[in-house]
Amino acid sequence: MKRLRSKMTTEELADSLGVARQTVNRWIRQQGWKTEGINGVKGGRARLIHIDARVREHIMSIPAIRNRQAIYQLAEAPSLYGESTSSGLLPQIIDSLENLTLIEQERLQTLLTREGLQGFLTRLGITELHA
Numbered sequence: 175m176k177r178l179r180s181k182m183t184t185e186e187l188a189d190s191l192g193v194a195r196q197t198v199n200r201w202i203r204q205q206g207w208k209t210e211g212i213n214g215v216k217g218g219r220a221r222l223i224h225i226d227a228r229v230r231e232h233i234m235s236i237p238a239i240r241n242r243q244a245i246y247q248l249a250e251a252p253s254l255y256g257e258s259t260s261s262g263l264l265p266q267i268i269d270s271l272e273n274l275t276l277i278e279q280e281r282l283q284t285l286l287t288r289e290g291l292q293g294f295l296t297r298l299g300i301t302e303l304h305a
Contacts, residue, residue, distance in 0.1 A: 178190065178225045178229075178230070179225065180224070180225055180272070181210075181222040181223065181224055181225065182222065182223055182225055183212070183220065183221070183222060183223070184198045184199055184202070184221065184223065187223055187225075191233065191239060198223070201232065202223065205228065205229075205232055207223055207224070207228065207229055208223075208224040208226065209221040209222060209223050209224065210222050210224070226272075227272070227274060227275060227276050227279060228276065230273065230275065231275045231276055231277075234275065285297075
């Protein structure tokens with residue numbers, strides 16, 4: 175999925191997805207997405223949408239957007255594992271976790287509960303070998 179900030183206006187989200195603002199407002203009502211008003215804007219019409227896993231999951235469930243996503247993924251060059259270490263690994267890990275769908279989050283939580291952090295790292299093949 176294109177990078178979505180953690181909070182976006184309905185107009186920003188609509189523009190990034192290529193849909194009408196009214197469509198985004200309908201999704202907010204139907205899906206019960208968390209929003210907050212923008213200070214200084216009268217009438218409560220302007221609001222920020224919290225882009226959480228539920229929002230991402232809904233967006234990816236839309237066939238037109240899911241198909242467009244497949245094209246984006248093919249066009250993107252994979253990033254190297256060590257590239258982000260200069261700016262810190264934690265922000266990259268947090269960003270990756272925030273981009274998981276609810277189902278993926280549940281599966282990861284189950285894996286961590288079942289195998290613990292060491293088991294998780296072993297599955298990723300990044301554990302240290304102790305002599």
